[in-house]
Amino acid sequence: MKAEADPNLIVYFRGQYMPLGEAQVGILTHALHYGTGVFEGIRAHWDEAAQELYLMRPLEHYQRWKQNCGILHIDVPASPKQLCAITVELMRRNAFHTNVYIRPIAYKCAERVGVSPDDQDAFGLIGLPFGEYLHSENGLHAGVSSWRRIEDNAIPARAKICGAYVNSALASDDAKRSGFDEAILLNESGHVAEGATCNIFMVRKGHLITPPVTENLLEGITRDSVMELARRELGIPVVERAIDRSELYICDELFLTGTAVGVAPVTRVDHRPVKDAAIGAVSRQLRQLYFDATRGHLSQYRRWLLPIYRPEQEQGKGPVQQGEMRIA
Numbered sequence: 001m002k003a004e005a006d007p008n009l010i011v012y013f014r015g016q017y018m019p020l021g022e023a024q025v026g027i028l029t030h031a032l033h034y035g036t037g038v039f040e041g042i043r044a045h046w047d048e049a050a051q052e053l054y055l056m057r058p059l060e061h062y063q064r065w066k067q068n069c070g071i072l073h074i075d076v077p078a079s080p081k082q083l084c085a086i087t088v089e090l091m092r093r094n095a096f097h098t099n100v101y102i103r104p105i106a107y108k109c110a111e112r113v114g115v116s117p118d119d120q121d122a123f124g125l126i127g128l129p130f131g132e133y134l135h136s137e138n139g140l141h142a143g144v145s146s147w148r149r150i151e152d153n154a155i156p157a158r159a160k161i162c163g164a165y166v167n168s169a170l171a172s173d174d175a176k177r178s179g180f181d182e183a184i185l186l187n188e189s190g191h192v193a194e195g196a197t198c199n200i201f202m203v204r205k206g207h208l209i210t211p212p213v214t215e216n217l218l219e220g221i222t223r224d225s226v227m228e229l230a231r232r233e234l235g236i237p238v239v240e241r242a243i244d245r246s247e248l249y250i251c252d253e254l255f256l257t258g259t260a261v262g263v264a265p266v267t268r269v270d271h272r273p274v275k276d277a278a279i280g281a282v283s284r285q286l287r288q289l290y291f292d293a294t295r296g297h298l299s300q301y302r303r304w305l306l307p308i309y310r311p312e313q314e315q316g317k318g319p320v321q322q323g324e325m326r327i328a
């Protein structure tokens with residue numbers, strides 16, 4: 001899905017809430033020319049029954065964002081908790097009653113030519129109504145890309161660095177033009193790293209297997225959530241180890257995870273069926289568990305959620321629903 005931008009949408013930019021149409025950057029902006037920005041992707045899920053919008057693990061997203069900004073010496077002058085509070089206010093000002101994708105971005109904002117960055121930084125938060133990113137209800141067809149995942153000592157893939165997403169864009173564009181739903185990238189060692197916009201898991205011999213974070217991949221928060229759900233709710237052993245390309249062709253199940261994609265089963269890879277090309281039991285259960293957890297249906301995972309509209313959120317007092325996170 002492509003989220004269309006409404007110019008009247010309220011965004012948070014350079015310390016103020018303002019209409020999207022007024023949040024402009026200059027043509028000479030450093031990040032535009034050299035990719036010197038770091039972004040995040042956070043989801044808020046709408047639960048119709050509860051009439052509530054839940055941010056999914058916003059504190060962890062903002063902690064990751066600030067850490068990764070540090071790699072580029074970009075300063076975000078707000079704490080993760082303050083960023084959560086700004087996000088809650090942003091959701092309220094837009095009165096969102098639907099699923100939302102939040103895109104924080106911090107960048108080198110000097111307007112001049114010359115690649116060496118200085119200490120002029122800016123940041124903004126944009127929230128967009130956002131539905132399904134990949135239509136994976138019947139399973140996806142993924143293709144292994146001829147583009148290799150960028151190496152940590154070139155541009156760290158563990159940070160969502162704007163310039164690094166040229167690597168994802170090249171792989172994704174090739175995959176779409178070749179009729180695939182998503183690209184799978186190998187690293188320079190030939191091992192499976194991740195999808196263009198998501199992490200990857202396979203099921204083999206009763207184990208849930210995903211590459212370790214040292215294989216040139218984003219340390220996904222959905223990846224972490226899914227590993228916990230698999231261990232605790234399904235009792236499946238989770239193993240982090242290198243995955244060979246050919247294992248994708250002989251595994252029992254394959255799925256992708258990410259803030260945008262959720263838990264997305266892959267039923268064909270490189271024109272080969274994954275097992276019998278049907279969505280497997282582990283993928284199906286994890287997809288459902290993740291859906292329920294993100295909508296506040298599982299009390300043991302409410303600690304991942306920050307509710308937007310519950311009034312006590314504002315004052316930092318009053319009853320919190322069992323285990324729910326609170327920022328004030």
Ligand SMILES: Cc1ncc(COP(=O)(O)O)c(C=O)c1O
Nearest residue numbers: 197198199218220221222258259
């Ligand atoms: C390259 C890449 N890998 C993995 C992910 C999944 O990360 P997360 O689950 O934190 O959204 C993303 C999503 O933003 C991504 O862009």
